[in-house]
Amino acid sequence: xxxxxxxxxxxxxxxxxxxxxxxxxxxxxxxxxxxxxxxxxxxxxxxxxxxxxxxxxxxxxxxxxxxxxxxxxxxxxxxxxxxxxxxxxxxxxxxxxxxxxxxxxxxxxxxxxxxxxxxxxxxxxxxxxxxxxxxxxxxxxxxxxxxxxxxxxxxxxxxxxxxxxxxxxxxxxxxxxxxxxxxxxxxxxxxxxxxxxxxxxxxxxxxxxxxxxxxxxxxxxxxxxxxxxxxxxxxxxxxxxxxxxxxxxxxxxxxxxxxxxxxxxxxxxxxxxxxxxxxxxxxxxxxxxxxxxxxxxxxxxxxxxxxxxxxxxxxxxxxxxxxxxxxxxxxxxxxxxxxxxx
Numbered sequence: 001x002x003x004x005x006x007x008x009x010x011x012x013x014x015x016x017x018x019x020x021x022x023x024x025x026x027x028x029x030x031x032x033x034x035x036x037x038x039x040x041x042x043x044x045x046x047x048x049x050x051x052x053x054x055x056x057x058x059x060x061x062x063x064x065x066x067x068x069x070x071x072x073x074x075x076x077x078x079x080x081x082x083x084x085x086x087x088x089x090x091x092x093x094x095x096x097x098x099x100x101x102x103x104x105x106x107x108x109x110x111x112x113x114x115x116x117x118x119x120x121x122x123x124x125x126x127x128x129x130x131x132x133x134x135x136x137x138x139x140x141x142x143x144x145x146x147x148x149x150x151x152x153x154x155x156x157x158x159x160x161x162x163x164x165x166x167x168x169x170x171x172x173x174x175x176x177x178x179x180x181x182x183x184x185x186x187x188x189x190x191x192x193x194x195x196x197x198x199x200x201x202x203x204x205x206x207x208x209x210x211x212x213x214x215x216x217x218x219x220x221x222x223x224x225x226x227x228x229x230x231x232x233x234x235x236x237x238x239x240x241x242x243x244x245x246x247x248x249x250x251x252x253x254x255x256x257x258x259x260x261x262x263x264x265x266x267x268x269x270x271x272x273x274x275x276x277x278x279x280x281x282x283x284x285x286x287x288x289x290x291x292x293x294x295x296x297x298x299x300x301x302x303x304x305x306x307x308x309x310x311x312x313x314x315x316x317x318x319x320x321x322x323x324x325x326x327x328x329x330x331x332x333x334x335x336x337x338x339x340x341x342x
Contacts, residue, residue, distance in 0.1 A: 002045040011039035062087050062306065063113030065106060067099035067126035078278070079124070082299040090307055092119065103127040107136070114142055120306045125149055126191070143309035145302050149192060156315055159302045163193050163275075166291050166323035167200025167245075170273055173325060174243045175208050177333040179271060183216040183241035185230040185251050197247050197275065215239045220251045227251025231258035242334055243271040249278045249290055252330075256284070267332035277326055286329035294321050 008015045013032060020028050021036040028036075039045075064083055066076075080096075087094040095118060097109035106128050113121050120143040125133060130146075134153040137144045146158040174182055184201050187194030202212050218233050220226035227246055234241070235258065246252035252274035259266055266272050266286055274281070277292035298321050305315045 002043045004045070006043050007036065007039045007045045010043055011035045060091065061093040061095050061116070061118045062090075062303070063095045063097060063110075063116070063118035063121040064124070065097050065099050065109045065113065065121065066124040067101070067106065078295050079299070082296045083122070083303075086300050086303045090303055099126060101127075103129075103132065107132075110136060110144075114140060118142065119310055120144065122147060122302060122306070143306050145306050145309075147298060147302055150320075155318065156305075159298050159305065159318065160320055161293055161298065162320040162322055163196035164200040164203075165320075166275070166293075167197040168204045169200075170275075170291050170325060171201050171204035171245060172208070174245070174271065174273060174331065175204065175210070177243075177271070177331060178335060179243040180208075180210055181216070181241045181243070182210075183218075183234055183239070183244045185218055185220045185227055185234075185244065185246045185255060187220060187222050187247040187251075189219060194247055197245075201245060213239070216241055220247070220254075222248055222250060224250045224254035224257075227254030228258050229254070231255035235262060235264075241270065243273065243331070246272065246274040249274045249276045249281050249288055252288055252290070253280065253284060256330075267330050271332050272330040275323070281326075282328065284330075289328045289331040290326055291323040292326050293323050297321060 004018050005015050008018045011018065011032075013036060017028060017032065018036055021033050066079075084094050095113060095116065097113050099106035099109045106123070106125060110121060110123060122145050123133065124147045128136075130149055130151050133144075133146050133149065134151055137146075137151075137154045137157050144157060148160050149158055150160050151158040171182060182201075182205070184198065186198050198217070205212050215237060216234070216239055218230040220230045227250065230251065231244065231254065234244070244252075244255060246255055252272055256266055256272060259270055259272075264270055271289075272286075273289050273291075275291045275293060277288075277290045281288040281290050301321075305318075308315050
């Protein structure tokens, strides 16, 4: 295996000079740099990246921690595509670490990326609390950005969407269409996104003088199958509802399957509204009325803020991202007379 010493001998310089060239040291003359790079090409030398990262404290890489429970489904695909694209546009490599199944494993994944000397780390947490992430940020010098969580002590280190307000507005839209008996399928219990959408749903009902009925709420796990099963449980319970809000599009497609099998027409008998606006939403039958979550914009802003931190620049004040309601075919207005007969 070719070593740095072999390159130095070939170029007629010291090993330290080769090291300085690889580190981008500006004190090495162009003639010497050219000679070293020519020797590298001729010898086929490949530097030890980890050793170089340790020496230079830079790797031109960004780390991403995400739990494997999010690996399936279109939302994760969009998240990964946008992160990889924006990272490439910033001239850096993306390194993915698995947060697995617990807060401790998310911590280990973060530490793994920091030990690799990633220039910065993005966390899309599932288990770590905002307080725990604030502590992690305080314990390390490398910039760390948190996506989809609102931090309290390090507000400049987080980018998130206002899921509560988006849910509130979506339920208000259904109420404006004449719906007052509105059911909800939540996401995974304890998920901040799911909790925020539940709270927005409850607040919209309350502000419109509609009593919250726990019987109209069932839980899913973000998958189509869980939406299918939750909708079946709601129907079997005997509770009435003219509209259903699913906390993501995947669960909405599962719920629609249950309604189809039960002979219930969407939206003529039950309106259906969801979140994310995955690519399937526009071609599903009926096409889904859904809240588009600005994943691409969130990731771009996250990377821009990370690069500013790396370059010791000040980030502008952050404003939470807002979703956009995309009205399609799965919601139908009902008249007061029709509502009275339900």
